[in-house]
Amino acid sequence: MKEGESIKVITFGDFLISELKNTHFSPKESEILAFVIYKKHVSVENILENVWEIDQMPCRNDITVFFSKINKKLKNIARLNTKDSIVSVMSNKIETDFGNFERLSLVSLDKKDTKSLKKAFDIYNGDFLPSVSSDWALSVRMYYRQAFFEVGKYLVYSETNVSNEMMYLKKMIDLGLDYNVVKLIVEEIEKRYEFDLVYEDFFDYVLLKNKLMRFSSYIGMVIIFDKEFPLEDNIRKGDIILKIDTLAYKILIERNWKLSKEKDVELFLAKLKDENAKIKKVEII
Structure with missing residues (x-):
């Protein structure tokens, strides 16, 4: 050497x-x-x-x-x-990405050191040894994946800039985090918006990722009402909505895998009608 x-x-x-x-x-x-x-x-x-x-x-x-x-x-x-x-x-000297990530993330989460957590977030660029299927690698992989989620979740929750918030979410979805995990973050984000709505960039991004998945998690729809209807008060946990105007919404309803796509949509719309919604038009997107 x-x-x-x-x-x-x-x-x-x-x-x-x-x-x-x-x-x-x-x-x-x-x-x-x-x-x-x-x-x-x-x-x-x-x-x-x-x-x-x-x-x-x-x-x-x-x-x-x-x-x-x-x-x-x-x-x-x-x-x-x-x-x-x-x-x-x-x-x-041996410098490892996993060592730097662990050093920056674990202590920084306790101290709420945003600057160090941003550095840790940038270091993580995918699963630990993704092509290795040995038990030891799987165990380490899950450990760092969970740590990355905790770092990303903290950064999203503490972020006040929408563009940065979107950047964190995009990376988390791109790196394969399960939609159920992302939904936990989405629920927190929705609290920041009037009517529990998400912003358009995020909605469109999740819709695109959903279409690219082998087994999609959502059914996308545009719903137009004849008169104003508070759709945000009548969605299920896990659904994501975007208000276009006073009569129109985009919505991603969470799939029920026990039902066909058509039946899932039919039951969802029936529930809205039971709440006196006057639906003018529905378009699957």
């Missing part, structure tokens, strides 16, 4: 060593390296038990071959070192 050399390891979204952008690590090499970096010091047996399925576990000689291949690709900036069956990554 050269004096002063350091490595920056990216695990959110995909595995990458910034100083070795043109170096390809195989999926198993990436996982071994990520596992050792995450654990800092780990036994050979622990690597075998966590990185491989029990019926695919290689012998110790085979894992030594993996170590040699990894070290060759690491060149002079780091190396996997084994001493007394304990493996670690030797480097002058």
Whole structure:
């Protein structure tokens, strides 16, 4: 290793060593390296038990071959070192995105340090090692995903600028947060608006994302009434509405998967009519 050399390891979204952008690590090499970096010091047996399925576990000689291949690709900036069956990554300095995210987010949430939380939010660019299906990676992935949600939720709740609020929500949805999670945030946002309505940019964005999903969570509609009707007082928990004018609304009603789309719409409109709504026109969007 050269004096002063350091490595920056990216695990959110995909595995990458910034100083070795043109170096390809195989999926198993990436996982071994990520596992050792995450654990800092780990036994050979622990690597075998966590990185491989029990019926695919290689012998110790085979894992030594993996170590040699990894070290060759690491060149002079780091190396996997084994001493007394304990493996670690030797480097002058190792900087990880998950380490920076955890450092900035966990303490900052307690202190309500918005500046640090914004930095943490920017660091998280996707799931931890998304292509790795091992139990250890799944556990770590869920841990950081939940932490990212808590950071995003805090930033949205504390934000007073609508554009920034939208930016946080877009990233959270883009990175695959479940609609049920997003809805919790939406409910809080709705409290800021008269009639419990959301703003147009957010409505249109959720509608677009909904259309792109394999299994959509909402049915989108435009409803025009013959006379004014307080639709915001007659929606179900989980529905999202946008008021266009005094007689027209856009609405996303949450799907009931036990019913067909047509039946779901029929029951929703029937409920409105039971509340004396005079519906002039309904258009599915």
